[in-house]
Amino acid sequence: MGLIELSQGFKIYNEGYENEVRALNGVSLSIDRGEFVSIIGTSGSGKSTMMNILGCLDVLTHGEYVLDGENVTDMRDGRLSRIRNREVGFVFQGFNLIESLTAYENVELPLVYQGVSARLRREMAESALERVGIMERADHHPSELSGGQQQRVAIARAISTNPPIIMADEPTGALDSKTGDRVLELMHGLHGTGSTIILITHNNELAETASRIVRISDGQIVEDRRRVPA
Amino acid sequence: MNLTQGFKMAAKSLLANKVRSVLTMLGIIIGIAAVMSLVSVVQGFTNVQKEYYERMGTNRVNVYAYSYMSGGGDYSDEIAAYCETLSEYALGVSPNTQIWVDGVRYGTANTRNNSQLGSPPIYLGNEQFAVCNAFTLAEGRDLSYTDVKSYNQVVVIGAKLKEYLFSFKDAIGETITIGSVKFTVVGVYEPKDTSENEWYSYDYMCVIPQSMSRILNSNQPISQYVIKAKSSENTKIIIDLMTQYLERIIDTNTGSFYVYSDQQWIDETEAQYKIYSLVGGGIAGISLLVGGIGIMNIMLVTVRERTHEIGIRKAIGGARRSILAQFLIEAAVVCGTGGIIGIIVGFLGTVVAGKLILKTLLLPSAVMTIFAAAFSVFLGLIFGMYPAVKASGLQPVDALRAD
Numbered sequence: 308m309g310l311i312e313l314s315q316g317f318k319i320y321n322e323g324y325e326n327e328v329r330a331l332n333g334v335s336l337s338i339d340r341g342e343f344v345s346i347i348g349t350s351g352s353g354k355s356t357m358m359n360i361l362g363c364l365d366v367l368t369h370g371e372y373v374l375d376g377e378n379v380t381d382m383r384d385g386r387l388s389r390i391r392n393r394e395v396g397f398v399f400q401g402f403n404l405i406e407s408l409t410a411y412e413n414v415e416l417p418l419v420y421q422g423v424s425a426r427l428r429r430e431m432a433e434s435a436l437e438r439v440g441i442m443e444r445a446d447h448h449p450s451e452l453s454g455g456q457q458q459r460v461a462i463a464r465a466i467s468t469n470p471p472i473i474m475a476d477e478p479t480g481a482l483d484s485k486t487g488d489r490v491l492e493l494m495h496g497l498h499g500t501g502s503t504i505i506l507i508t509h510n511n512e513l514a515e516t517a518s519r520i521v522r523i524s525d526g527q528i529v530e531d532r533r534r535v536p537a
Numbered sequence: 538m539n540l541t542q543g544f545k546m547a548a549k550s551l552l553a554n555k556v557r558s559v560l561t562m563l564g565i566i567i568g569i570a571a572v573m574s575l576v577s578v579v580q581g582f583t584n585v586q587k588e589y590y591e592r593m594g595t596n597r598v599n600v601y602a603y604s605y606m607s608g609g610g611d612y613s614d615e616i617a618a619y620c621e622t623l624s625e626y627a628l629g630v631s632p633n634t635q636i637w638v639d640g641v642r643y644g645t646a647n648t649r650n651n652s653q654l655g656s657p658p659i660y661l662g663n664e665q666f667a668v669c670n671a672f673t674l675a676e677g678r679d680l681s682y683t684d685v686k687s688y689n690q691v692v693v694i695g696a697k698l699k700e701y702l703f704s705f706k707d708a709i710g711e712t713i714t715i716g717s718v719k720f721t722v723v724g725v726y727e728p729k730d731t732s733e734n735e736w737y738s739y740d741y742m743c744v745i746p747q748s749m750s751r752i753l754n755s756n757q758p759i760s761q762y763v764i765k766a767k768s769s770e771n772t773k774i775i776i777d778l779m780t781q782y783l784e785r786i787i788d789t790n791t792g793s794f795y796v797y798s799d800q801q802w803i804d805e806t807e808a809q810y811k812i813y814s815l816v817g818g819g820i821a822g823i824s825l826l827v828g829g830i831g832i833m834n835i836m837l838v839t840v841r842e843r844t845h846e847i848g849i850r851k852a853i854g855g856a857r858r859s860i861l862a863q864f865l866i867e868a869a870v871v872c873g874t875g876g877i878i879g880i881i882v883g884f885l886g887t888v889v890a891g892k893l894i895l896k897t898l899l900l901p902s903a904v905m906t907i908f909a910a911a912f913s914v915f916l917g918l919i920f921g922m923y924p925a926v927k928a929s930g931l932q933p934v935d936a937l938r939a940d
């Protein structure tokens with residue numbers, strides 16, 4: 308059984324009304340531990356909804372979703388937030404760092420929510436900052452960091468709890484190509500250390516760096532192919 | 538999320554918007570400070586009143602009886618005689634009429650020269666004056682029945698008046714001048730006053746035989762009396778009996794009378810002060826309510842401003858109750874800080890008002906202080922609840938979408 312098991316997933320807005328929208332229209336997807344999967348699609352194809360569902364930020368209208376052996380389909384807020392905290396690390400296009408907190412505090416926050424002790428928290432947060440090479444900027448606020456640096460802080464935050472899955476939504480979208488490449492390198496590095504990476508993008512070139520490419524169109528999977536390593 | 542973290546975050550967000558935080562707190566500060574000083578001052582007033590009466594002893598019945606008819610209207614003999622029949626309930630009866638004279642002198646010492654003292658109170662009394670008004674003799678003797686009957690020009694003086702006139706010399710047997718009449722000092726009372734308000738201190742008074750009304754008070758009828766009851770139950774009995782008796786002997790077309798106990802007076806003033814407390818407290822309470830609504834308003838704005846942040850927090854694992862706790866703690870910290878500042882202002886206000894109005898050091902009670910602190914935090918929790926629930930109930934995906 309895979310790490311991610313989505314079967315017959317529907318996300319429907321205004322169901323039964325004239326303006327019904329099927330963001331996900333019966334999607335089934337299985338992802339194994341340690342895979343590097345890119346989910347590609349144009350804007351409005353349903354790929355963002357896909358990520359929200361896979362990351363437990365949103366719930367299915369119909370269907371079933373099992374994450375790491377736990378059925379999260381009808382889970383309530385308390386347990387769902389625990390799953391988000393322990394199973395998934397998010398990297399967003401817009402970084403989504405909290406402006407009032409320093410880089411270090413941003414990275415520490417998921418550990419705070421996890422209830423980790425202060426000493427262990429420091430150790431884990433610092434190690435995460437070191438892995439992305441931004442330790443020397445730990446005391447800066449997001450507004451004092453460049454886009455690339457902010458995204459590295461965001462990646463540090465995503466990996467600070469050592470979650471099995473890293474979910475990245477257009478992580479290079481707001482960066483110039485050189486910085487984007489470095490962020491992508493980081494993602495591949497994380498994959499190399501055993502993380503499962505799910506990369507959501509509209510960029511074919513970016514998607515092609517993954518070992519498996521899933522293409523979504525109109526809320527359905529239209530292509531699912533494994534790339535033979537060159 | 539633990540509490541320390543919550544407080545750190547709350548402090549951070551408060552300091553990030555200093556002006557806004559202070560303005561938000563203002564309602565709470567004013568409310569708490571107003572409640573504390575108002576209630577303290579009223580309480581102080583009540584206590585001063587109570588002490589005043591307590592110094593005079595408990596279980597006293599005051600009697601006013603007078604007639605408008607010229608030449609008549611002195612009921613002292615009748616009242617004294619009637620009180621004889623009340624000996625089962627009463628310890629004593631004495632005239633208690635105060636007259637004013639132009640200073641008291643001994644040698645070069647003259648109370649007129651002391652602007653605060655001026656003319657000390659002179660009481661017309663009898664041998665039971667001390668019993669009725671809870672004075673004890675420090676030296677010499679008290680007034681006697683004979684002094685009254687024989688028109689003896691003798692006087693018993695208060696401790697402070699003795700000190701003022703004689704310093705450390707012996708006063709007994711010396712002659713002082715009250716108004717323009719010479720009196721021999723036969724006794725000195727123990728001091729009973731601790732108040733700084735010397736102008737109405739009992740320790741500056743003189744007690745002279747009631748019959749001296751003839752030469753010092755143009756033979757005006759004596760109209761005020763005090764009866765000392767044996768117990769508070771007896772106080773009520775005496776009031777009833779005395780009222781019935783005076784109804785019989787005084788024609789209300791030509792005269793008037795009034796019988797009441799100190800306790801009635803205390804109860805009445807206390808009831809009055811309670812009303813002041815309630816009205817003042819109510820107004821201050823409205824200020825607190827307005828302050829609380831201000832807190833709620835600002836917390837709602839904060840939630841809206843920070844919807845995106847809430848989304849991020851939820852995405853990285855912040856549970857509903859963590860978000861709820863964060864916003865509740867923030868509201869409680871705003872109100873609590875406002876409450877503490879309010880308590881400080883309330884303390885200052887109470888001390889200043891105490892000095893100005895009551896001329897004593899007045900401090901708010903500990904119970905009220907603790908209550909004020911707890912109440913301000915409680916206020917924060919109540920008015921912070923709605924915004925906090927609103928914040929914590931957001932779907933992460935919706936909150937993340939907000940800018």
